Structures are given as structure tokens and as C-alpha cells.
Amino acid sequence: MDLTYTQEQENFRQEARQWLEANVPSEPLASFDTPEGFEAHRQWEHKLNSGGWAMVPWPMEYGGRGANLLEWLIFEEEYYRVGAPGRVNQNGIFLLGPTIMEYGSPEQKARFLPKMASSEEVWAQGWSEPNAGSDMANIQATAITDGDAYVINGQKTWASRGAYAHWLFGMFRTDPDSSRHHGLTFILVPLDTPGITVRPIEKINGKKAFAEVFFDNARVPLDNRLGDEGQGWSVAMATAGFERGLMLRSPSRFQNTARKLVELYRKTLAAGGFVDPSLRDRVTRCWVEAEAYTLNTYQTVSRLMAGDKIGAEASLNKIFWSELDIRMHEAALSLLGARGELRPGAPGAEGVDDWLDGFIFALAGPIYAGTNEIQRNIIAERILGMPRK
Template identity: 60%
Template sequence: MHLHYTPEQSAFRAEVRAWMEMHVPAEPLITLECREGYDQHVEWERTLAAGNWGMVTWPEEFGGRGLDLIQWLIFEEEYFRAGAPNRANQNGIFLLGPTIMEFGTEEQKQRFLTPMAKGEVVWAQAWSEPGAGSDMAAISSKAVRDGNQYVINGQKTWSSRAAFADWGFGIFRTDPDSKRHKGLTFILFDLNTPGITRRPIRQLHGETGFAELFFDDVRVPVENCLAGEGEGWNVAMATAGFERGLMLRSPGRFQATARRLIELYRRHQAEAAPSAREAVSQAWMAAQAYAYNTYSVAAKIIAGGKIGAEASLNKIFWSELDRSMHRTAMQLLGACAELKTFDDGSVNQWLEGYIFSLSGPIYAGSNEVQRNITAERLLGLPRVGAG
């Protein structure tokens, strides 16, 4: 155990910090859940790419810097410290990218990874269906093989970024006689393919970030299938592992929120309840704990290990921490909490953040499902209804 940054790691931090201070927009961007805000965020992806910061862990040939996970954590810490915008392409770089890296052919890597890192192609995910939410194996959208194409029919929903994104990925039933986890295939598709209809869904905050996708005889070339027909469930589980585990929500994000919460507490200290004092300290502690845990997971992966069902523990922890930090902030703000814009004209980001934090325990597999996975796969308890 060695808990000190090397001089190279500290120098890298300084480099990231200097670049972020130069380039992060002074004013927060408009939410990326609307057209104008989305375009601003895509512009920011291109700025990042121009600085070669698209996805620092990827090999240089795919638009990365070939850095290790510790450097990635440092990058993320500085990214959130600088208050940089949310990543429009998080579904691509954090979820699909690592999946292609693991399961993709050389041709697929060449074709998809570099435009992803450069922010040229923004990805939406298409897992859920109206009848397949927590129970993802109930997927019924079909992809029927016809020569060298799949013909897709069906419906996807809660598709993050799909209102505006360029490409999507999801799993579809390629074996019509199959049930549950079998007979599913992971397919990548251009969202502008004829036959795809997007219906944006207005979210809690009033904006339209996710969408429903309707597939009506959509023809997709078979080379857009990842890791072979029928392998969809395994590939999707790997993607979900990246989502719940290390990649999607790095500790720098929550540590930055905890620091902003501490500053908010200091401004409202006089009227704050004693319980708020404890809640703010707890926020700092939990964000630190999340960082330590992530550094230990990163060290394991660097040494050749893998994350399995432990990713579920992670997802439960960060999503509930995020909600609790924002709830505390709303309590500290008191009567100002409901204001969308404060007196000084600044946006009430705690309110936006609180609303967003309520989705954390739902997306990426609801926390109830994560607790089932934890109980059954980590603790060895019998499956529901096992008898």
C-alpha cells in the first residue's frame, strides 16, 4: 500500500488543471437536455478532443493518451474541480467504448472509437423497453436476419441522449424462439436510419433528454453486431458493469459536490440545523470513502483483476450519496430552494442537481435490482422464489 502520488502523477494533475482553467466555460452551459444546450455540450466535447482529452485511457491510435486508471481518476478529479460541463458522450466513452475495446473486432474499433473520443459521434443507449425495465431479459424488440442485414422492429424507451444523439446501441432478440437471456444480440445503429422514429420524453425538470425509439423495419448491416449473434446478454452485462462500476461516476464528481456543499454550509451556518452539520460532514466522509474504494478497485484492475458484481455496491453507494448531498443542500437553502434562478441571476444548480440525483437510484439498474444482485451474487442468498 502506497498512498502518495508520484511526481509524474502530480505533474499530470497540474497539466490537467492548467488546461481546464484555460478552457472550461466561465458560465455554466445550458442543460444538455435541450437542443441548444446539447449543441453547446457537443461543442465542448470537440474542445476537449482538440486538447486530446476525449478519453485519456484509450490507446493513442483511437484518440486517447494511453494513460492508466490512476491518471484517469486524476483527470476526472480535475475535470469536476474545474466545474467542467457534463459529458454529452458519456454513453459512448464510458459504456460503449470499453465494451467495443473488449468485444469489438479490429474493424469496429477503427470505425467507432476514434470518432467517439473526438466527440464527432454522440451515442445514445437503448436498453429499456416498455415491458423490460428492471427485468431487462424480458426484451421483445426483434432483429431478424435478412441476408447481410438485420431488420429491426420494436420499441425502446428511457433512451438517454436519444433525442439528439447520432448513434445508438442496444440489445435485440435475434432468435424469435428464444426466451429471457438467450437469443439476444448487441447491435449498433445509426439513429438516422430510415424507419427509426424518436419521440422525446419530457422529464421531471421540463426538458427533453431521453426519448422513446420506435423501430419500423429498420435495416442495419450485420457487421454492426458486437461479439456475435446471441451473445447480447453477456456483452450488455459487461457494459452495465462499466456503468455501475468504475467508469460512469468517478469519485471526483462527488468530491466536488461535497466541497460545494461545505461552502454552502459555511454560508448558511447561522441558521443551519445541527442535523445539517452532521449531514455535511457525512457527505465529505462518504465522498472520501468512495474515492478510497475507487482507488483500490483501480489498483486491482491495473494489476490484472476485474470487477464483477461488486459494481452493484458501487452503484448503490454513489447514487444514494448524490441524492443525500443534494437533499442536504436543498434543506440548507430553505425558502430559496424552490427558486430556479437566484436573486443574483445565477441558476439554482442545487435544485437541478437534486432533481437529477433522484434518477440516480433508478437508472443503470434500479437500486432494488442492485440489492438483489448484491444479495444473490455476492452474499450467496437464494434467488427470489427459489423455494
């Protein structure tokens, strides 16, 4: 155990910092859940990619930088330090990308990864269906082989980034007589395929963050299958592991929020306004817990770099970061007091920052990527060995 950076790692940090400071947009971009914000974020991704910083841990041949996971963590710290834009293609780069790396054919890697890294193609998730939410094995959308294509029928919903994305990945039932985890196949679907209708869904802040997607005899080439036919569940579990585990929510995101929270506390106190006495402790706890999340991630990365794999413990992560995120934003809104409810742009909203949007976004955390109740079942059964039945 040696918790210090090597000179090489320090150099990598400086390199990342210099590039980001020189290139990050000076003004925040519009939300990527709006048409103009979506394009602005794609432009930013394009810039990141041309600087070689879009997918730091990917091999160079697929548009990455060939860095290791520790360097990825360092890059993420620098990324949040400068307040760089959110990653519009996160479903692709953080979830599907690693899955293609593991299960994709050489042709699929060459076809999909570079365009994902540049965000020329932005990806949506297609897990849930109206009757397959937490019970994901109840998937009913079918993909039946017909010549050189799958013919897809059915419906997906809550497709994150679905409103503007170009592609969707998800599980479909290729064996209509199968049930539960069997007979499912992981398929990559271009959303401009005839027979596909995308209907955006507004979330509680009115933004079109996700969509329902209808398939009516949509033909998708058999080559778009990821992994073997009928093995979709295993492939999807790998993706879910990336989602709940390491990649989706890097610790610097929460460290940065905690740092901002401490600043907000100090500012509010200095301004002489009312500060609930319990907030001192709440703010301190948030800061400590963001540290705990960081330390846990560094430990996980050390383990993975030594050849270990991420397993059911991804469920521990998902609970911890999603619930911490809510606590941090609740504390901030308490500190803002009467101004906490103001929409950005209200005349009196100076200094309210993006805490309200962050709070609304944080509320989704315990629901997406498998509800926290499902994560608790996984922890109890697969880590603590408690009985399923």
C-alpha cells in the same frame, strides 16, 4: 500499500490542470438536454478531443491519451476542480467505448471509437422496453437477418440522450424463438435509419433527456453487431459493469459536491439564517461518505491495474453513489431554506447554484443503470451467496 503519488503522476496532474484552466468555458453551458446546449457540449467535446483530453484512458490510436486508470482518476479530479461541462457523450465514451474495446473487431474499433472520442457521433442507450425494465431479459424487439442486414422491429424506451443522439446501442432478439437471456444480440444502430422514429420524453423538469424509439422494418448492416450473435447478454453485462462500476460516476464528482456543500453550510451559518442543528452532522457525513467513495474507487483501480476484473461489486458502487448523491442535494436544499425551490434565473435565486437541478437529476440515480433493488438482489445472490429460488 503506498498512498502517495509518484512525481510522474503529479506532473500529469499539473499538465491536465494547466490545459483545463486555459480551455474550460468561463460561463456554464446550457443543459445538454436542450438543442443549443447539446451543440455547445459537442463543441466542448471537440475542443477536449483536439487537446487530447477527451478519452484519457483510451489507446492513442482510438483517439485516447493512452493513460492508465489512476491517471484517469487524476484527470477527473482536475476536471471537476475547474467545473468543466458535463460529458454529453457519456453513454458512448464511458459505457459503449470500453465495451467496444473488449468485444469489437479491429474494424469496429477504428470505425466507432475516434468519432465517439470527438463526439462527432453521440450515443444513446437502448436497453429498456415497455415490458423490459428491471426484467431486461424480457426484451421483445427483434432483429431478423435478411441478406446483409438485420431488420429491426419493436420499441425501446427511456433511451438516455435519445432525443438528440446520432446512434443507439442496445440488445435485440435475433432468435425469435428464444427466451430470456438467450438469443439476444448487441447491435449498434444509426438513428437516421429509415423506419426509425424517435419521440423525446420530457423528464420531471420538462427537459428532453430521453426518448422512446420505434423500429419499423429498420435495416441495419450485419457488421453493426458487437460480439457474437446470441451473445448480447454477456456483452451487455460488461457494459452494465462499466456503468454501475467505475466509469460513469467518478469520485471527484461527489468530492466536489461535498466541498460545495461544506461551503454552503458555512455561508448559511455566517449569514445568520436558520440552520437546522442536525445539518452539521448531515453535512459532515456527506463529506465523509464522498471520501469513502473516493477511497473505494482508488482501491478498485489499484486492483484493476494489478489485473483483476470488476464483477458484481459494481452493484455496491451504484447503490452507494446514487444514494449519497441524493443525501447531499437534500442537505443543500435544506440549507437554502425558502430559496431552495427557486428556478435558476428567478430574481431572488442568487447563490442558489444548481442544487435544485442536481437534486432532480440525483433522484434518477437509484433508477437508471439497473434499479437499486436489482443491485441489492445481485449483491445478495452473487456476493453473499443467498439463494435465487
